Amino acid sequence: MNDTPLITVDGLTVKFQQFEALKDISFTINKGDFVAIVGANGSGKTTLIKTLMGLLRPDKGSVSIVGDMHPGYLPQNTAVQERFFPSTVEEVVSTGLMAKKKFPKFLSASDRKRIRETLKFMKIPHLLKKRIGTLSGGQQQRVLLARALVGNPDVLILDEPTSALDQNMRGHFFDVVRHLHETHGITVLLVTHDIVSTGEYVNRVLYLEQTLRFDGTFDAFCEDPELSPFVHTHPLKHREGWCQH
Ligand SMILES: Nc1ncnc2c1ncn2[C@@H]1O[C@H](COP(=O)(O)OP(=O)(O)OP(=O)(O)O)[C@@H](O)[C@H]1O
Ligand SMILES: [Mg+2]
The missing domain is CATH 3.40.50.300 (P-loop containing nucleotide triphosphate hydrolases)
Structure with a gap:
């Protein structure tokens, strides 16, 4: 401090x-x-x-x-299903990287690696390809935390x-x-x-x-x-x- x-x-x-x-x-x-x-x-x-x-x-x-x-932001009570349907966990977390990118906004291999590392950090690596709408509330919140952290805020x-x-x-x-x-x-x-x-x-x-x-x-x-x-x-x-x- x-x-x-x-x-x-x-x-x-x-x-x-x-x-x-x-x-x-x-x-x-x-x-x-x-x-x-x-x-x-x-x-x-x-x-x-x-x-x-x-x-x-x-x-x-x-x-x-x-x-x-470079903020990492986790909004309150995001209506995850509505905002992100029908995205996968990988896609939702990747939106945490997009703000920093210039067009065209494709995911690089290192982006994908970073997403996998962040999911591992949040103890949900197995959810990578799952659709966000099929997850429990707590699992969704972990995904959103991963999204806030993925861009190294x-x-x-x-x-x-x-x-x-x-x-x-x-x-x-x-x-x-x-x-x-x-x-x-x-x-x-x-x-x-x-x-x-x-x-x-x-x-x-x-x-x-x-x-x-x-x-x-x-x-x-x-x-x-x-x-x-x-x-x-x-x-x-x-x-x-x-x-x-
Ligand atoms: N978009 C809006 N339109 C009208 N009033 C709003 C709007 N957003 C918030 N308010 C009002 O402003 C006040 C503060 O709301 P806010 O969401 O900031 O509270 P909070 O401290 O985050 O509460 P909580 O602990 O329930 O999340 C409340 O009275 C709320 O009804
Ligand atoms: Mg509030």
């Missing part, structure tokens, strides 16, 4: 008709940050991520990306990546992300309700409630009395690692 700004958000407001989903939000993400973005349902987390990805336009304020960022932007994963895969997933962060210095923005599992990894927590209610370390987040009921009524708060103060 260092203090080189990567993403700067300044006075950001995003509206849906009259409703302000995000209200006057400002923060900076530095290179190498590992940030958890938390908040209740409807608090604006996905709206924020989509705005960072350039998929929604600010009504006020700005988002600036410094230099060239320098920033991972993950919107509730573990929601369909079983306990084993959830652990494996956090190991993978932590490894990428620690050994490759990848910046991670992770939208999650699973702050219990992530609290020990992240160096920052952003807590949204339309406005940015909190931006600081996980320990400070736990200690902030203002943040109850989110912190203090969390069903898993007594688990190890969760706000032991």
Whole structure:
């Protein structure tokens, strides 16, 4: 982690008709940050991520990306069947490589190798030629994670990546992300309700409630009395690692 700004958000407001989903939000993400973005349902987390990805336009304020960022993006609840039907796993994962390519966008032998390696990394090499629509929800989520990772991103932007994963895969997933962060210095923005599992990894927590209610370390987040009921009524708060103060 260092203090080189990567993403700067300044006075950001995003509206849906009259409703302000995000209200006057400002923060900076530095290179190498590992940030958890938390908040209740409807608090604006996905709206924020989509705005960072350039998929929604600010009504006020700005988002600036410094230099060239190669994000790996995992959207929330992608309607996989509709978006990717009738593609195979190989084809879906390959779309994670396409953004970087110039026309004509053919897959090279090294692309195919990279896809196979990434599937192996996600422990699903045997799914390569399967049709995405025939897979279980958790298998589909692993495929989408592979798609986010296949292009060697320098920033991972993950919107509730573990929601369909079983306990084993959830652990494996956090190991993978932590490894990428620690050994490759990848910046991670992770939208999650699973702050219990992530609290020990992240160096920052952003807590949204339309406005940015909190931006600081996980320990400070736990200690902030203002943040109850989110912190203090969390069903898993007594688990190890969760706000032991
Ligand atoms: N396309 C849209 N049109 C109208 N309202 C929207 C749209 N997208 C989001 N909203 C509203 O904006 C608010 C924030 O939604 P958002 O999806 O960002 O919440 P979230 O924090 O990601 O919630 P969750 O934890 O359920 O994923 C909600 O009240 C939602 O209804
Ligand atoms: Mg969301």
